[in-house]
Amino acid sequence: MTTTPTASPATTDLAEVAARLDAEDPLAHARDRFLLPPDVVYLDGNSLGPLPAAVPPVLTDVMTRQWGTDLIGSWNDNGWWEAPLRVGDAIGALLGAAPGQTVAGDSTSVQLYTALDAAVALRPGRTLLVTDPGHFPTDRYVAAAVAERRGLELRRVPPAELPGFLRAEGERVAVVSYSPVDFRTGELFDMRALTRAAHDAGAPAVWDLCHAAGALPVELDALGVDFAVGCGYKFLSGGPGAPAYLYVAHRYHAELRTPLPGWTGHADPFGLSRDYAPAPGIARARIGTPPILSLLALEAALTAYDGVDLADVRAKSLSLTGFFLRCADELLAPFGFTSVTPADPDRRGSQVSLRHPHAHALTRALAERGVIADMRAPDLLRFGVHGLYTSHGDLLTAAGCLRDIVAEGAYDPTPRVTGPVT
Amino acid sequence: MTTTPTASPATTDLAEVAARLDAEDPLAHARDRFLLPPDVVYLDGNSLGPLPAAVPPVLTDVMTRQWGTDLIGSWNDNGWWEAPLRVGDAIGALLGAAPGQTVAGDSTSVQLYTALDAAVALRPGRTLLVTDPGHFPTDRYVAAAVAERRGLELRRVPPAELPGFLRAEGERVAVVSYSPVDFRTGELFDMRALTRAAHDAGAPAVWDLCHAAGALPVELDALGVDFAVGCGYKFLSGGPGAPAYLYVAHRYHAELRTPLPGWTGHADPFGLSRDYAPAPGIARARIGTPPILSLLALEAALTAYDGVDLADVRAKSLSLTGFFLRCADELLAPFGFTSVTPADPDRRGSQVSLRHPHAHALTRALAERGVIADMRAPDLLRFGVHGLYTSHGDLLTAAGCLRDIVAEGAYDPTPRVTGPVT
Structure with missing residues (x-):
């Protein structure tokens, strides 16, 4: 027997607003494309997307x-060989990337290593690899590894300072590596402006789209992005550890040399040639044999976007985060919660992060009431929303439960840190 | 409606031998651990293992x-975080590796890159990376890439010549990279002697176990092997593109530095540290978030070995390949087939390869009769056997069908090359 999470009544006004926004939601029908458990409010799709309804029949077919x-x-006969390119194109379609520039496979860490190493090779003689000090750990570690390997100096420059830095030292910059969304705060950076600033300095831009892909329109081709990577398991809902992807703009394909020349990226993979000869196009970025079960689950998951305009997903996401910020302001601010997510919609990704010294304990207490959010050390509660399946009512329930927990003192403030961080 | 592949009658003697060997087979019961289609004789488990019966319920549970x-x-709560180490240990148990030295994840290409790069770093000042000119393509390409990256010279030395080469030039050798089984001919090399020769030269040995793991006992710890890698989808039957694995002998863990420092290999992966600090032990070889669906399918597949002694699997495999060589000699040699697989059991892996100028067309013709083998360019038909599910009767059927096809001229000799090569 399952029960839906409930909170003590919110203000009449908030309840009415949630009900109205959900009633007017043009994407309300898309929630049925996900097999959300009936007894939870799931606000962690920016860490692990829920199971899309399209996945079980496909994965069962792939297996049996x-x-x-x-x-x-x-x-x-069943298209396994072409899957990395086919799934890559399906992801690319959500990123504003024309076909033939995106390949799916491996993990974000491996794809990022490939992207950074290949990007650095484009600018011999330049000495700086520039990345965000607030970047996700893997991005920071891999950037440091590539810099060391390639004899570059790693510079950590916050996004807000990047244009100025590039104006001052841009001619020394080999590559810049950033994410459009801060994974902790949910702040959205200006991808267009930062890409242009990099290009003005003659440096390619490598973007990690983990926290953007599937949540908002990303115009890779239109922005002239050089390289991009991202995972398949957050907003794309491809399943736990779903394969990542690598986008390389078409203009680089001829000169692209990857650090990991696996046999599936060979021009004649079945020819057993002695020496490596890269395949034409993005296929040269293939590495080893891809994990087909995970890859085809991801492919099935992507059909949740069929017939959906990402602009609508973005509009809904902003409505959701905007509403949650209002809930936080009215219900949670009195209990010591402060938002670290920008109120300006143009600077907001698809999550809201609230600061509270007992973030970890509160996240656990929320989970016990059926509200699944997550936390980022040391003091952020993180609430991810998705235009395809989150409702305003979900968010009111979450805020109300959180208020109840604090008001009742119903949590264990003993600090503990655990759980996946992405 | 399915039909079992049939060939015109073989010699009475061969049929009697097959029947007797199968009747006496102590592993006959293990065939039920695999969901083999009733209408095929499957002799390509050295490329893609069949579906183990344990996988569907587990993968369905993981998914839903x-x-x-x-x-x-x-x-x-469901052990995903620990899965790479848990599955690594399960694979290690089949490789003679004590727990805590094997990690599962990524592809063989990525694991090999990690192993070679880490091994080379152990011997600064040495200038040669030595590998087998007949090694599988990815092994050759990745070896060349690591050599170039690290400023080493790549030397291609056949296994038979390796001990002499090491006696002559061993002090310049940074690492040797070999497979115990030639993926084309099925020849088994002396892993113990080659490892010792490398060690006598002061060089670590990196072994690619793709064509050995699960087919025969591999005594990594006892042989003092330094590094090993392999895939999960051949004899281990973990599914298409199942994650690979990396073994690093315990004595290297403290100094092990991997080229791909992903966040899951960090000492405190949830601490969001600015700098990379490797986890203790083999966990530092973890890279990015692993593809859980594929990884847990592999874990379920490994239970096919529960209660089975690999010495028995090896004995059965030798009985199978020995019998198939006899079938080839009696039924196929008159039609121009020659075996390139050693007759000496000590030099035979778990496959038999037959040379014929129309290998590709014959492989296709066999498939049309329900006998699944594969071919390696330009002229080898490859028949893989597995002690857990192949029968001597399967092999007699395969040899008989192949004889029938050639005797009837029932194939299209137009050369074509296609299909996966591993």
């Missing part, structure tokens, strides 16, 4: 018919 | 309950 019955023949 | 219902909590 394609693998079980068709066996090795599936590499040709 | 762990992902669908338990959602993000599964990283802790």
